[in-house]
Amino acid sequence: MTEPLPPFIIFILGALLVPLLKGRWKSGLLLLIPVLGFINLVHMEEGTYWIVPFLDYHLIFGRVDRLSLLFGYIFHIISFIAILYALHVKDDIQHVAGLVYAGSALGAVFSGELFSFFVFWEMLTISSIFLIWARRTGASLGAGYRYLLVHAAGGLCLLAGIVLHVNQTGSIELGYLGLNGPGTYLIFFGFGLNCAWPVLHPWLTDAYPEATITGTIFLSAFTTKVAVYALARAFPGTQALIWIGAVMTSFPIFYAVIENDLRRVLAYSLINQVGFMVCGIGIGTALAINGAVCHAFNDILFKALLFMSMGAVMYRTGKINGTDLGGLYRTMPLTCIFCMVGAASISAFPLFSGFVSKSMVMDAAGAGHMRIIWFMLLFASAGVFHHAGIKIPYFAFFSHDSGMRPKEAPVHMLLAMGIAAGLSIFIGVYPAPLYSLLPYPVEYVPYTAPHILGQTQLLFFSALAFTLLLLSGIYPAEIRCINLDVDWFYRKGGRLFYRVMARTLNPINAASERLFVKGIVRSIAHLSKDIIARLSVFVMVTFWMLTGLRGERLRMRKLNLYADVMGGTCPVGLGAGAATAFLVLVFVLM
Amino acid sequence: MQDQNVNHTNPASSIQHPASKRYLFDNPRNVKILLGCFYASLLVLLIIEWFVHKHPHFDWEAWPEFYAVYGFVACVVLVVAAKYILRPLVKRREDYYD
Numbered sequence: 001m002t003e004p005l006p007p008f009i010i011f012i013l014g015a016l017l018v019p020l021l022k023g024r025w026k027s028g029l030l031l032l033i034p035v036l037g038f039i040n041l042v043h044m045e046e047g048t049y050w051i052v053p054f055l056d057y058h059l060i061f062g063r064v065d066r067l068s069l070l071f072g073y074i075f076h077i078i079s080f081i082a083i084l085y086a087l088h089v090k091d092d093i094q095h096v097a098g099l100v101y102a103g104s105a106l107g108a109v110f111s112g113e114l115f116s117f118f119v120f121w122e123m124l125t126i127s128s129i130f131l132i133w134a135r136r137t138g139a140s141l142g143a144g145y146r147y148l149l150v151h152a153a154g155g156l157c158l159l160a161g162i163v164l165h166v167n168q169t170g171s172i173e174l175g176y177l178g179l180n181g182p183g184t185y186l187i188f189f190g191f192g193l194n195c196a197w198p199v200l201h202p203w204l205t206d207a208y209p210e211a212t213i214t215g216t217i218f219l220s221a222f223t224t225k226v227a228v229y230a231l232a233r234a235f236p237g238t239q240a241l242i243w244i245g246a247v248m249t250s251f252p253i254f255y256a257v258i259e260n261d262l263r264r265v266l267a268y269s270l271i272n273q274v275g276f277m278v279c280g281i282g283i284g285t286a287l288a289i290n291g292a293v294c295h296a297f298n299d300i301l302f303k304a305l306l307f308m309s310m311g312a313v314m315y316r317t318g319k320i321n322g323t324d325l326g327g328l329y330r331t332m333p334l335t336c337i338f339c340m341v342g343a344a345s346i347s348a349f350p351l352f353s354g355f356v357s358k359s360m361v362m363d364a365a366g367a368g369h370m371r372i373i374w375f376m377l378l379f380a381s382a383g384v385f386h387h388a389g390i391k392i393p394y395f396a397f398f399s400h401d402s403g404m405r406p407k408e409a410p411v412h413m414l415l416a417m418g419i420a421a422g423l424s425i426f427i428g429v430y431p432a433p434l435y436s437l438l439p440y441p442v443e444y445v446p447y448t449a450p451h452i453l454g455q456t457q458l459l460f461f462s463a464l465a466f467t468l469l470l471l472s473g474i475y476p477a478e479i480r481c482i483n484l485d486v487d488w489f490y491r492k493g494g495r496l497f498y499r500v501m502a503r504t505l506n507p508i509n510a511a512s513e514r515l516f517v518k519g520i521v522r523s524i525a526h527l528s529k530d531i532i533a534r535l536s537v538f539v540m541v542t543f544w545m546l547t548g549l550r551g552e553r554l555r556m557r558k559l560n561l562y563a564d565v566m567g568g569t570c571p572v573g574l575g576a577g578a579a580t581a582f583l584v585l586v587f588v589l590m
Numbered sequence: 591m592q593d594q595n596v597n598h599t600n601p602a603s604s605i606q607h608p609a610s611k612r613y614l615f616d617n618p619r620n621v622k623i624l625l626g627c628f629y630a631s632l633l634v635l636l637i638i639e640w641f642v643h644k645h646p647h648f649d650w651e652a653w654p655e656f657y658a659v660y661g662f663v664a665c666v667v668l669v670v671a672a673k674y675i676l677r678p679l680v681k682r683r684e685d686y687y688d
Contacts, residue, residue, distance in 0.1 A: 253668060254668065254671060254672045254676050255672075255676070255680075257668060257669055257672035257673070258672050258673065258676060258677045258680075258681070329613070329614070329615070330611075330613040363647075366647030366648065367647060369647070369648075371648065374647075374648070378660060378664070379664045379668075382660070382661045382664040382665055382668075383664065383665070383668050386665050386668060386669075398615065449642045449643070450642050450643070450644040450645065450646075453635070453638060453639060453642050453657075454651070454656075454657040455657070456635060457635050457636075457639070457655070457657040457658040457661060458657045458658070458660065458661035459661065460628075460631065460632055460635055460658075460661070461632065461657075461658040461659070461661035461662040461665075462661040462662065462664070462665045463628070464628075464632060464662060465661070465662045465665035465666050465669070466665060466669075467625070467628070469665075469666065469669050474669065474670070474673070475669060475673075476669065476672065476673040476677060479681070480684055481681045481682060481683065481684060482681075482682050482683075482684055482686055482687070483676075483677075483680040483681060483682070484679075484680040484681075484682055484686075485680070491687055
């Protein structure tokens with residue numbers, strides 16, 4: 001048996017090969033990469049591998065433990081699903097970007113110190129941006145630039161934090177850091193930006209819905225989950241995360257209720273779900289950390305499933321706004337069923353994957369007697385069912401008849417959705433295999449009578465609220481509009497900055513142009529030519545007057561000479577004479 | 591789930607236009623049956639609760655029908671707040687940023 005390779009290498013090398021192949025060979029290679037990676041991964045044993053000396057430090061590309069392995073498994077699974085879903089795409093940029101993106105996520109998860117982690121962290125940003133730009137619309141270009149700027153700022157913050165931390169402690173190890181000293185605060189903030197914390201979140205809801213249909217599947221899986229991994233690794237049990245997570249679960253659902261773009265609704269619910277993970281990491285008990293990473297595993301699957309079903313709708317109809325869609329269950333029944341499986345999973349229906357993981361975080365909050373947090377999480381549980389569980393399938397597949405009768409999604413998309421749906425149900429029905437992979441031993445039993453009943457009541461009565469509000473006409477109608485979010489500050493703020501700069505700097509620029517370029521420089525240039533002509537006229541007129549020249553002839557000569565010198569057309573003799581005279585003058589004066 | 595009621599809305603027309611096909615929920619009766627099942631299951635859920643032994647973290651979890659009431663109230667609050675408070679604050683024309 002050969003030694004396993006660092007997981008990222010397979011993806012990055014594979015990405016380099018993709019543009020060389022065509023047709024079926026390319027599809028084969030694309031699907032083979034995550035499969036090979038997975039085989040490689042299951043042969044790995046816990047421990048520390050691939051240590052490379054670098055300056056005075058050691059880079060560690062393989063810190064393999066239960067936490068990194070769990071993320072490694074799910075990243076391979078979702079890569080396979082996302083690649084299968086994207087097989088029809090002819091654009092190599094998207095395939096390469098997707099593979100490099102997945103490879104970077106794996107690199108970050110398995111790196112054991114801050115240097116290589118930071119490099120992979122930045123590669124995540126760089127590779128993911130091409131999945132946004134590849135849509136090639138004005139909106140995606142703009143959203144991509146904003147995404148890049150926000151992540152560049154976050155990355156710099158992280159880098160500054162790492163430099164301070166390493167300077168302070170002398171260690172580059174990426175282990176438990178905790179909040180002590182300015183370096184760790186900056187690292188915390190850098191992680192939080194990628195995690196889409198409240199106020200730092202709009203890059204996500206801005207950019208993900210503008211990405212390509214297939215790119216969004218990759219995007220939904222990696223950036224935020226690597227950040228969740230990093231928080232679980234470096235800041236478990238940090239009190240601040242409890243509140244940050246609880247706010248993350250609650251505020252996006254209000255936006256999701258009034259948002260028209262269904263992929264943006266899913267982006268808001270992505271923040272809501274990551275909130276459960278962040279909260280669990282903040283609580284920090286074994287049950288809570290287990291719940292957080294277990295929920296990350298499940299969320300990657302069902303969130304990708306929901307994005308895939310909306311992507312299939314978009315692929316077939318070209319539309320994604322709630323106002324344009326409706327009644328598609330008629331001709332896209334399988335997509336509709338898969339979407340409902342995703343919806344049931346994210347809403348944590350019993351027998352679906354969300355149920356066995358989200359409740360661990362809820363239970364941990366309950367066990368810690370965190371009343372307000374518990375109420376916020378329960379509110380978010382009801383709310384997520386409301387927008388992701390009912391709104392998404394209802395407005396796309398039921399609701400009013402849009403009159404569209406698109407074909408069912410292509411086979412490879414259906415297969416990809418089928419795998420994700422199958423896994424979501426399998427985990428929901430039989431969570432033991434997933435539980436056996438979690439970082440801490442699991443004693444948790446999700447299927448108890450009161451828990452099943454409580455959760456079912458919560459969801460069914462949320463559904464009742466939806467039904468009654470809809471029938472009574474109170475439910476907010478889908479409206480063609482945009483909803484302002486925190487990105488207003490930098491979108492409008494950036495424009496204001498531009499305008500202020502234009503208003504103040506442009507006039508200064510214009511004044512300088514008038515004063516220096518057109519004013520002083522021109523007059524000096526004119527003067528430097530003119531002064532020679534005037535001097536020579538002065539000398540020659542004196543000379544001519546001495547020789548007795550007067551009247552009209554003197555005036556003519558004077559004018560001719562001035563024109564000749566200004567035009568640079570003096571007879572050679574005259575020029576030589578003037579030069580000689582000048583030399584003589586210099587000689588005499590010396 | 592489709593094709594259960596393959597009737598044509600316009601029997602006089604011999605052309606089978608896709609839009610003229612009738613699907614599951616085109617028949618108001620099926621919608622009514624679905625809603626009926628839904629309301630019945632709500633009632634069942636409310637009744638079962640009296641036969642389930644609870645072991646709650648908090649006192650209020652033991653209150654009768656706590657989860658049902660909370661789920662309903664939370665969603666009404668959510669929708670009302672989103673519609674009447676958040677939407678007026680943040681809604682802008684689609685070309686707002688252009």
